Amino acid sequence: MTSLDPTGRSLDDYPRPSVAVDTAVLTVARGALCVLLVRAPDAEPSLAWRLPGTFLHVGETLADAVTRSLRQKAGVADLHPQQLHVFDDPARDDRGRVLSVAHLAVVRADRVPARDGNRLVPVADVPALPFDHGAIIGFAVTALRERYRTAPDPSGLVDAAEPDGSFTLRELRLVHEAVAGHRLPPDAFRRTMRHHLTETGRTSTGRRGKPAELYRRRGGPSVPE
Amino acid sequence: MTSLDPTGRSLDDYPRPSVAVDTAVLTVARGALCVLLVRAPDAEPSLAWRLPGTFLHVGETLADAVTRSLRQKAGVADLHPQQLHVFDDPARDDRGRVLSVAHLAVVRADRVPARDGNRLVPVADVPALPFDHGAIIGFAVTALRERYRTAPDPSGLVDAAEPDGSFTLRELRLVHEAVAGHRLPPDAFRRTMRHHLTETGRTSTGRRGKPAELYRRRGGPSVPE
DNA sequence: CAAATAGTGTCTATAAGACACTATTGA
DNA sequence: TCAATAGTGTCTTATAGACACTATTTG
Structure with missing residues (x-):
């Protein structure tokens, strides 16, 4: 000193x-x-x-x-x-x-x-x-x-209903829309994010329409929790 | 205090x-x-x-x-x-x-x-x-x-030969290549940067090949000098 | 069945890379 | 003429948006 x-x-x-x-x-x-x-x-x-x-x-x-x-x-x-x-x-x-x-x-x-x-x-x-x-x-x-903008929920904001933390593309998109402050086109969003997700093979249930595929982030969150 | x-x-x-x-x-x-x-x-x-x-x-x-x-x-x-x-x-x-x-x-x-x-x-x-x-x-x-990556020489690194500060696309590209650390394809570079440049109507002279158009940045440098 | 949601096919516009080609100059 | 540089045309690929369409579930 x-x-x-x-x-x-x-x-x-x-x-x-x-x-x-x-x-x-x-x-x-x-x-x-x-x-x-x-x-x-x-x-x-x-x-x-x-x-x-x-x-x-x-x-x-x-x-x-x-x-x-x-x-x-x-x-x-x-x-x-x-x-x-x-x-x-x-x-x-x-x-x-x-x-x-x-x-x-x-x-x-x-x-x-x-x-x-x-x-x-x-x-x-x-x-x-x-x-x-x-x-x-x-x-x-x-x-x-x-x-x-490009990565799926990098900070883990999705509050998944599934106990294993997997989520549907709808849940993911709603979080991204909240962050962005505006609606995102569902089809383009799906095609972009899909590359960074892994299918679980299971589907969500309980909601109104067609059951949705459940996905997980590929490689875990960018920001560790 | x-x-x-x-x-x-x-x-x-x-x-x-x-x-x-x-x-x-x-x-x-x-x-x-x-x-x-x-x-x-x-x-x-x-x-x-x-x-x-x-x-x-x-x-x-x-x-x-x-x-x-x-x-x-x-x-x-x-x-x-x-x-x-x-x-x-x-x-x-x-x-x-x-x-x-x-x-x-x-x-x-x-x-x-x-x-x-x-x-x-x-x-x-x-x-x-x-x-x-x-x-x-x-x-x-x-x-x-x-x-x-997207803007033409935003920090004014081009050392223009022209007294009015206009430059050729070659001069601009050489600066961008030095910054990037690798070569840039001349045709794609031209087409990308052109949108942000204004033609002066004049051409460079003195060098070997075909005289090149002289351009100026549209709207001046992003970082004022 | 109707409404709602999931998911795909496809067309268009845009941009970048690759590559060939023409144009114009100096050595 | 040749080498060098400027600039364009065009093909391919990839991506995003738009939009229509099918698929599957609940009310």
């Missing part, structure tokens, strides 16, 4: 910014892509709802800080956050110089506990948020849509 | 990491995609060459820090850095906890001054580098290749 940088000053001679992480937790609920907002207890009411975040502790990775903040502030566990962007406007936080490393996390809606301080809001209906939280959601939605 | 965060502690109570920026400056020189390495004066010889970087000053944006480091350490000006990724391994710097925000900057080779402490190295021949600098170059090359 005493070695010098090329200017001959030690690391301790520099004033340092605070580093925060803020995370857009995205999920699909009631057919819509939603983001998790949490209530900040001590904030003024109009800006009390915001993305979960925390300050980075020294010795901790960014992913660890994201995981810790989501566990403590929303009760959500086992996420695999992805970095999006560093927000660095010197005036973005009036408490001082704070950099925020924005993250995306994706989780099935049933793993977000219903709490007084949790809200799942459709991304189309997000209210004004403090700091850069609106922009962070924009980055997150863009990244998730890109991730879902 | 005295306001409190939700835990009731002020910002000053948290130990803070140092934040650095490190930049892969990419350019095309002698037909190859190259990265700029600079010599760190006080480092041990085997690891003296590295990416230009600096610590973020409080009150400064990341882009400003990148610009300052490139001006001071390499004499390169007027860049428009793009954030790539935050490297956050707690052990990545033995001087203490240092986060590095990796950046990409793109510049024509003739704007990199020839200096004793500057080296342009083809990205295929990059030696072992300290910290995460090898990984940063990987991120940068991937980002630049993606940027050049």
